[in-house]
Amino acid sequence: MILHHPSTEMLAEYASGALPMSHNLCVATHLEHCPTCQHEYARLNQVGAALFDSLAADSGTPNPDEQALKDRIFQQLDSVAPIAVSAKPASTQNGIPKALRQWIPENYDQLSWFRLTPAFRLVTLLKDRDGAQIALSRVKPGGRMGHHRHTGTELTVVLKGAFSDDSGLYKKGDFVVRDARHRHRPVVTRDAECICLMVTAAPIQFTGRLTRWLNPLLRWQHG
């Protein structure tokens, strides 16, 4: 049972195409796990479609080259092969969400994890063009991630296992947003390792006395 969802505002911005791609990635990953949000997303799309439909009446910008464009498009039709219904791939394969399979085709073990502490590993999937860092964290059962602070908004989606911090318990599929003021210390539950998708505007910073030395390492790996 998923308890932590993206906000309505975020889901609406996902449906309308106003979010940065790295945030879209997190929402899409959550949607794969959450029938309630899928349902809400389908309705948000219907709102978009209804507004889209109403555009014809007020499209006061007729295109002078309309016929030329139409002709150009018709000329291309012969060279475009039709796409038939594709066999639907299983929505999760080895537990890897569809949205992440371009980086993780088979399993989490195939990634080059970077060991930060004996319990905590990290791998960067993409440093995006807008500066967003898309990474996975992997913490052993009962392991701690260390006190850290975010330099910007951080989105987390739990992919496997569970963790808790001072605000609550987060399980598979849960969606968590933390902002720059937040300083937290997640602990993974003892029964299983925990893998999370993390998207930050900039690398996270450790603030604990013992883990502060990790920052330059993280910047090197992540930045």
Added chain:
Amino acid sequence: MPTKQPDNEHTAQSLLADIHAVANQRDRDAFSRLYDHFSPRIRSFSLKAMPGANLVADEIVQEVMIKLWQKAATYNPNTAALSTWIFSMARNARIDYQRKHGRHLSDIDPETIFSDLEDESADPFLSAQAKNSQQVIQQGLKALPSDQTQVLAKIYLEGKSHQEASEELGLPLGTVKSRVRLALQRLSVLIKK
């Protein structure tokens, strides 16, 4: 207006027949009618987000219409209305343009993020629900107060974030958020509390 509804219904039915003719017979006349119906909307949708960018609008019209020609056979009327299918293709094409050329630069391909509607399973119960919620939304939109329609249009048609909508309308962010939330409640979109 009592005569409006059957009219819309008629248009929807004939567009549906056209998309099947494109899927099954590669019917160019049917494609031409779909083109005439949807291309002004796609064009206007692109211009709302990028005013004055006429060449970009042409590009997006072309991209969506070619995709429609190509993927007509994958469209499933039980999972989504045709206009919802086209809207999501137009939105994806607009996002794809913007992530390559400006706003929200990104190396992530939107095609991998926005799962195709036709991939979703056609559960008869869900499809009945979808038809129902679509009617509620279409009817409800006409009855919304104009201040709520205004923010919805900023967000959906112009592709603005709540923050940007608040700046452009000169309204506090909280007001924008609550108007969107009220509108979505009225349209019965919200499922969670």
